[in-house]
Amino acid sequence: MTSSSGTKFPLDAKDYELLERIGDGVYRARCILLDEIVAIKIWNLEKCTKDLETIKKEVHRLSSIDHPNLLRSHCSFIDGTSLWIVMPYMSCGSCLNIMKSVYPNGLEEPVVAIFLREILKALVYLHGLGYIHGNVKAGNILVDSEGTVKLGVERMPTSSGNTFVGTPCWIAPEEDTQQVDGYGFKLDIWSFGMTALELAHGHSPFSKYPHTVAPPLTLQNSPCPVYEEDNKFSKSFRELVAACLIKDLEKRPTASKLLEYPFLQHTLSTEYLASTILDSLYPLGERFRKLKEEEAKLVKRIDGNSEKLSQVTIEGLLTSGKPASPVNPVSCNAAQILPMLQNLLIQNDIQRERVISLMQLYDPTAGKFAVLSADFASSLCYKFRDLILQVS
Amino acid sequence: MKGLFKSKPRTPADLVRQTRDLLLYADRSTSLPDLRESKREEKMAELSRNIRDMKSILYGNSEAEPVAEACAQLTQEFFKEDTLRLLITCLPKLNLEARKDATQVVANLQRQQVNSRLIASDYLEANIDLMDVLIEGFENTDMALHYGAMFRECIRHQIVAKYVLESDHVKKFFDYIQLPNFDIAADAAATFKELLTRHKSTVAEFLTKNEDWFFADYNSKLLESSNYITRRQAIKLLGDILLDRSNSAVMTKYVSSRDNLRILMNLLRESSKSIQIEAFHVFKLFAANQNKPADIVNILVANRSKLLRLLADLKPDKEDERFEADKSQVLREIAALEPRDLA
Numbered sequence: 001m002t003s004s005s006g007t008k009f010p011l012d013a014k015d016y017e018l019l020e021r022i023g024d025g026v027y028r029a030r031c032i033l034l035d036e037i038v039a040i041k042i043w044n045l046e047k048c049t050k051d052l053e054t055i056k057k058e059v060h061r062l063s064s065i066d067h068p069n070l071l072r073s074h075c076s077f078i079d080g081t082s083l084w085i086v087m088p089y090m091s092c093g094s095c096l097n098i099m100k101s102v103y104p105n106g107l108e109e110p111v112v113a114i115f116l117r118e119i120l121k122a123l124v125y126l127h128g129l130g131y132i133h134g135n136v137k138a139g140n141i142l143v144d145s146e147g148t149v150k151l152g153v154e155r156m157p158t159s160s161g162n163t164f165v166g167t168p169c170w171i172a173p174e175e176d177t178q179q180v181d182g183y184g185f186k187l188d189i190w191s192f193g194m195t196a197l198e199l200a201h202g203h204s205p206f207s208k209y210p211h212t213v214a215p216p217l218t219l220q221n222s223p224c225p226v227y228e229e230d231n232k233f234s235k236s237f238r239e240l241v242a243a244c245l246i247k248d249l250e251k252r253p254t255a256s257k258l259l260e261y262p263f264l265q266h267t268l269s270t271e272y273l274a275s276t277i278l279d280s281l282y283p284l285g286e287r288f289r290k291l292k293e294e295e296a297k298l299v300k301r302i303d304g305n306s307e308k309l310s311q312v313t314i315e316g317l318l319t320s321g322k323p324a325s326p327v328n329p330v331s332c333n334a335a336q337i338l339p340m341l342q343n344l345l346i347q348n349d350i351q352r353e354r355v356i357s358l359m360q361l362y363d364p365t366a367g368k369f370a371v372l373s374a375d376f377a378s379s380l381c382y383k384f385r386d387l388i389l390q391v392s
Numbered sequence: 393m394k395g396l397f398k399s400k401p402r403t404p405a406d407l408v409r410q411t412r413d414l415l416l417y418a419d420r421s422t423s424l425p426d427l428r429e430s431k432r433e434e435k436m437a438e439l440s441r442n443i444r445d446m447k448s449i450l451y452g453n454s455e456a457e458p459v460a461e462a463c464a465q466l467t468q469e470f471f472k473e474d475t476l477r478l479l480i481t482c483l484p485k486l487n488l489e490a491r492k493d494a495t496q497v498v499a500n501l502q503r504q505q506v507n508s509r510l511i512a513s514d515y516l517e518a519n520i521d522l523m524d525v526l527i528e529g530f531e532n533t534d535m536a537l538h539y540g541a542m543f544r545e546c547i548r549h550q551i552v553a554k555y556v557l558e559s560d561h562v563k564k565f566f567d568y569i570q571l572p573n574f575d576i577a578a579d580a581a582a583t584f585k586e587l588l589t590r591h592k593s594t595v596a597e598f599l600t601k602n603e604d605w606f607f608a609d610y611n612s613k614l615l616e617s618s619n620y621i622t623r624r625q626a627i628k629l630l631g632d633i634l635l636d637r638s639n640s641a642v643m644t645k646y647v648s649s650r651d652n653l654r655i656l657m658n659l660l661r662e663s664s665k666s667i668q669i670e671a672f673h674v675f676k677l678f679a680a681n682q683n684k685p686a687d688i689v690n691i692l693v694a695n696r697s698k699l700l701r702l703l704a705d706l707k708p709d710k711e712d713e714r715f716e717a718d719k720s721q722v723l724r725e726i727a728a729l730e731p732r733d734l735a
Contacts, residue, residue, distance in 0.1 A: 059575055077573065
């Protein structure tokens with residue numbers, strides 16, 4: 001397959017040298033023949049046994065798109081039982097990685113605006129082709145050292161087999177309620193609004209709230225879930241986000257309409273990215289290793305505690321998590337949750353982000369979750385039921 | 393002049409006629425070297441826009457659903473003359489987006505009915521050599537996915553599938569599905585599967601007539617391929633073919649061959665679980681056959697203890713009652729076998 005520039009990339013693993021890991025199943029590599037640095041995703045097809053057809057569709061999509069703001073694959077081939085997908089190397093990594101490593105409290109508005117504008121251009125293109133992206137989030141926004149912003153389009157089918165994507169808080173409420181006919185692309189607009197909040201806050205919008213409670217909450221509180229702290233953002237930013245989160249699909253704007261919103265009118269060029277936030281970044285491989293280490297520490301810390309914790313069955317926790325009935329906090333404490341969290345972390349890669357964000361709320365000195373109110377505890381139960389259903 | 397055209401709305405038939413003229417132009421333009429480049433580009437851009445407009449009529453767009461009457465008019469005009477052939481031959485001259493649009497247009501047209509007839513099928517019957525052009529596309533990396541998708545849509549028509557199966561083209565798929573480029577190989581595999589599963593009576597007829605070479609090639613080129621993904625897809629497809637009721641005669645013959653059994657037993661021992669599980673679905677047919685030839689019985693008996701152990705350990709990742717039921721039946725069959733004298 002040719003890349004957009006017409007270069008032919010070799011279709012043999014021997015022609016690439018893997019240099020370092022830069023993500024889960026993603027490597028920085030050198031194409032020996034062309035002496036070019038690339039990123040290679042390696043998916044073990046034995047491990048995602050369920051759906052070869054879905055994988056084929058994803059790969060097809062990756063090579064058939066052609067837009068400067070979308071990450072297109074150079075080529076893909078089979079090596080042993082793995083599928084290798086060769087892509088342009090985006091040296092600065094994802095927005096999520098950048099925020100976690102350097103900007104935990106979010107990016108400044110001019111920077112957010114640049115990202116949003118670039119992503120919208122990609123969505124306009126995709127929607128024009130009739131594609132729904134389905135996974136717009138900070139973790140999928142990639143940047144190279146020149147400030148080029150590209151949206152990653154692949155949705156890796158997970159080892160748990162289904163095509164569940166992202167975290168529920170990025171997913172528009174109508175995805176639950178099946179009103180998507182003819183409005184599929186409006187789902188992406190919802191996710192886009194959530195991503196805007198994510199970039200501005202430095203974390204996912206509802207990470208302080210339980211994901212499974214979030215969509216109904218936003219449905220009731222139309223037009224938009226707003227935090228107290230959101231008042232620190234500019235009016236034009238809040239206006240953009242609110243429009244994306246309008247629950248009425250007819251009224252939720254299209255990607256091309258959003259490009260005309262005031263917040264995106266005087267956006268700086270992508271070079272601004274290069275000269276501001278990207279300059280100060282340390283190398284991607286190093287950032288990935290560091291984040292992994294922190295993750296490992298978290299697991300270890302909880303591991304140390306878990307010996308003292310009583311074993312609770314999953315069923316016990318499930319039965320206590322009925323919707324709308326307040327749960328007795330005693331039946332759902334940190335002691336019960338931690339071993340399960342840990343388990344989930346080991347079993348299931350795709351849930352990692354969600355689980356970790358939960359784990360970060362754990363206060364090891366107090367031996368409990370930082371915000372373990374009765375409400376929160378009951379919502380944890382939902383979340384687990386949700387997680388467990390997906391895992392099993 | 394342009395203003396005149398704009399003044400009254402263009403009908404779907406007008407659109408097709410204009411597109412055809414532009415395609416004729418595109419087809420000729422490369423052989424007219426003294427043509428002005430800017431003029432050529434302008435025409436090509438217009439052609440791309442027209443193809444996109446046809447797509448909007450057939451698929452609808454963000455503002456409107458497709459209208460049946462307009463689709464029928466477009467389809468009728470399209471197949472009235474040789475537009476499809478022109479579009480196929482000019483495809484390499486279009487840019488990527490226009491190629492994709494054209495592919496979608498062609499795909500959609502195969503399903504459009506005019507006066508409750510699939511006129512695309514009639515057209516292709518009269519122009520069946522187009523399939524020869526399309527299949528060549530698999531060998532051109534830049535065009536393979538577009539031509540491949542068109543090809544797959546065309547074999548929705550039984551008469552076209554029959555043509556392909558009876559031609560030498562079907563043999564080419566044994567190589568195409570192993571092309572190093574995953575994208576193209578996967579596309580070819582999807583088409584191969586469609587060819588061998590969609591039109592039951594045609595497939596049964598083809599397999600009955602060609603079973604000797606077909607399964608010999610299937611075994612040696614696909615099931616014994618060194619390529620993991622080829623083996624995995626081939627064993628799955630083999631199961632789909634043999635388990636189809638309309639192929640029961642072919643199946644009975646397949647499970648009476650010791651060569652086939654040997655290959656299946658090897659696949660059962662693969663380190664890949666997905667391949668093992670799919671292999672089981674074919675292997676069970678050998679065991680369940682109530683008229684096993686003596687040499688099949690003897691192979692199963694000779695390998696009995698190994699087979700019983702291997703099957704006992706074989707479990708899908710997800711619990712599967714059907715699988716377990718099949719498995720225990722196979723285990724019983726094998727355990728009860730008595731060695732036989734070879735006739």
